[in-house]
Amino acid sequence: MTRVIPSVTLRFAIDEVGVGSRNVGGLWQGGPKVEMEEAMGQLNMEPVLMAALRSDLLAADWTVDVVEGLLSPMALAAMDRDQLVPAALEMRNQTSPAAVLTMVFVLAQPVRAGSFAYAMPTLGVDGAVSLGIITTEGREGEVWCNAVLDLRPHTAAIPVGGVTERHQWWVASDLSQAQTGRPPREDYVLGIASASTNLLRLTMRDPVASALDMGCGCGILTLYLSTHAQKVVATDISERACNFTRFNAALNQVDIDVRQGSLFDPVVGQSFDLITSNPPFVITPEAVRTRTNLEYRDGGMVRDNLIPLIIEQAVAHLAPGGCLQMLANWEVGSDTKWWQRRPTRWVEDATATLVADGVEVDAWVVQRDLVDVAQYAEWWMRDQWGDNVERGVWNAEYAEWIRDFAKAGTEYVGLGFIAVRLRRRKDDVEMVSGDLTVVAEYLPEGEPANGNAVKTALNNLRTPRDWKNATFLRRSDVREARYYVPGQPDPELVRITQGCPGGRDRSVSSVVAALVGVSDGELTPAQVIPAIAALLGREESEVSLELEEAVPELLRSGVLEEAPSPEH
Incomplete structure (x- = not known):
């Protein structure tokens, strides 16, 4: 029987389609006393050290199931609410290697060097410091170990070619502001959040020759792509994000070609059978952006114009029969029944040249949520500030968001996904002209779609003539x-x-x-x-x-x- 714990920060979810994604997580309010500005830049990734780390994680049997077994339902539920005190209290009297690893890397609690060495006998404290995953500090005559990054087990069940493949991975990302007590740095690399989980579920898992993850972040989408693509390329404008993806690929013994650069610059002249992207699509007011710009969520473009740019460049990098699958949001005016106008026009403009060249294009645009601009602003302000902001600062920035949307005539923001597929020409016969079929649907209810649902929709956008x-x-x-x-x-x-x-x-x-x-x-x-x-x-x-x-x-x-x- 599958246990499902719905969560944002615990991030544990089983996708009903078979792309099962379970991730033990959580945020500790106290946080380690580590200056995060130096984190990740010190990652060594020396093969011998990486092999030692992997060996110790395997020996500790540090899996999702094991970690869940260490905690009570109360503690797990508290983690779901970003409260790790119950879990930390329950772990204090547990001495197994899995418990120690959970304390330091998931709950972000300092542990004695002796305990850490017991949990990781091959890598050891010195090896972990050299690798760049912990720091040490002296306190009351003892040496304590603090996590520099967030590291946690992740279990994936992925349907590939009609067979469900199961994988046990470990995924590293930056410590959150709830763990450090500070707002995230501008090049902060997010872990497996709900948006990533959504795109993991939506991605079609047919075997392909090549796949691209544009905007790879910590690399979780890339790991999934590696299970059904012969060659996988991952790109991100952030070298820090690329380092996390490289680290996670090496730790999990997955062959990934990671390249740093903006959008599709690192893959000029290349084409792919599948392109996935969870882009930094947050619509940030310019006045807010000048004070801080979080790379993982804000692409630096005016309004929602990053999305059409990605679609335009992505379809130019699709091989015949290739498909783009991406998350997106778009601005909507007062008349919400016309929400589809912007994303539909984006697809039409991006594919116009292909259609003129005789390519048949199918596109499915789905809006899952429609939120007013006040709620949208609150989401992303809390994401940035958490509880670490004075009321006056909060109110001033809140006003900036509302004024910015009002000036643009935006009253709502739609959130959803876009799939664009190029049809293969039958028998390689050149067509005189192609065509585009775009279907836009608002689906706020029902079961969340998965890769099979996306495939079914794309295969049936064109009704049989007879x-x-x-x-x-x-x-x-x-x-x-x-x-x-x-x-x-x-x-x-x-x-x-x-x-x-x-x-x-x-x-x-x-x-x-x-x-x-x-x-x-x-x-x-x-x-x-x-x-x-x-x-x-x-x-x-x-x-x-x-x-x-x-x-x-x-x-x-x-x-x-x-x-x-x-x-x-």
């Missing part, structure tokens, strides 16, 4: 609920739900419910439309038009799939 004479199969996870007014023979409301990842929950008409109900791979819509019309007392033309509008969404969402032809 849909009336096609045969469809209803997926096994589809369920129907009908709601009646007592005493009435006909339902007032019909809802179709899906249990799979990415599954939706929506109200449908009786016409649509009828088609879903008879879709067993035998009958075509053309055959059942007359019967549906007669049963409901409707004109056949009306029923046909309603189904023509409904079938695309039913296919995209995976409620229906085309039945294989008899010869297959």
Whole structure:
């Protein structure tokens, strides 16, 4: 039975699709007495030391399951709320190597040098200092060890080629401001946050020859790509982030080509089958940016213009049949029903040249959240300041955010993801002209999408031309609920739900419910439309038009799939 602990800082989540991602984490308010300005710059990455570190972590059996077994449900729940005191208290009397490693690297508590040496007998204290993962200090006649970076176990279950592969990794990143008691430095490298987990879940895991992780950060997306791509390149404008990715790749014995540079500059002239990006998309007011600019979240562009630039450059680096998958946000005015205008135009502009050259392009734009600008500002101010800010400073900066959005006419920010795929030309035959199909959907409810849901949507953005004479199969996870007014023979409301990842929950008409109900791979819509019309007392033309509008969404969402032809 899988245990799921939903968390932001504990960052433990099992993706229902099979891309399972479990990560033990948390933030300790006291924090080590270490000047973080020097952290990571001292990473040695000497192969002998890295091998010793890996050997000790394996010997300690330092895994997610083991760490969870060391802590009570209360302590784990407190970690979910950024409170590590209960966990630290429970760990104080535990002396196993796994407990010591958790104390120093996850809870960011100083430990005696003797305890650290016991937990890491091969690397030792001197080796860990030389490697750059701890510092030491003398206190009351004893030597104590403090973590310089955040290091934690991570368990991944990744479906590749129909088989779920399980990996046990360790992932290093910067200590957080809750651990250090100070706001993050400008080149701070974030660990596995909720955005990373979302993109890990959304990424299609088909085997590919090459993959690029643009804006790699600590390298967690890169590690996942390495499980199904023959060659993986990771880039980031931050040399510090590149160092973390190199460190994590070496520690986990994964071959990654890491290159420092802005956007796609490090891969000029190269193309990839899959490009993923969790870019620094936060829309920061210029007045705020001049005081501080956190690289991991702010790309330095005006407003939300970083996203269209990435799309434009990414599609130019896609191989035939390649796909871009990225997280994004976009500004929305007062009329939220038109939220899709900006991201749709970005895709249209970025792919115009390809389409003119005869390439067929499919794009799926999904908005999962729509937040007002005040909430958006609060999110990122707390991310920057935490509780370490005076009320007057908070209010002044809050006003800057609100004024900046008001000046731009922005009342909301949409958060979601974009997938753009280039279709391969059949038999390498040149096409006279290509085309672009873009579908933008707001999906605030239902199960979070995964790679399979993205693949299903991309494969079904184009409705079969002769849909009336096609045969469809209803997926096994589809369920129907009908709601009646007592005493009435006909339902007032019909809802179709899906249990799979990415599954939706929506109200449908009786016409649509009828088609879903008879879709067993035998009958075509053309055959059942007359019967549906007669049963409901409707004109056949009306029923046909309603189904023509409904079938695309039913296919995209995976409620229906085309039945294989008899010869297959």
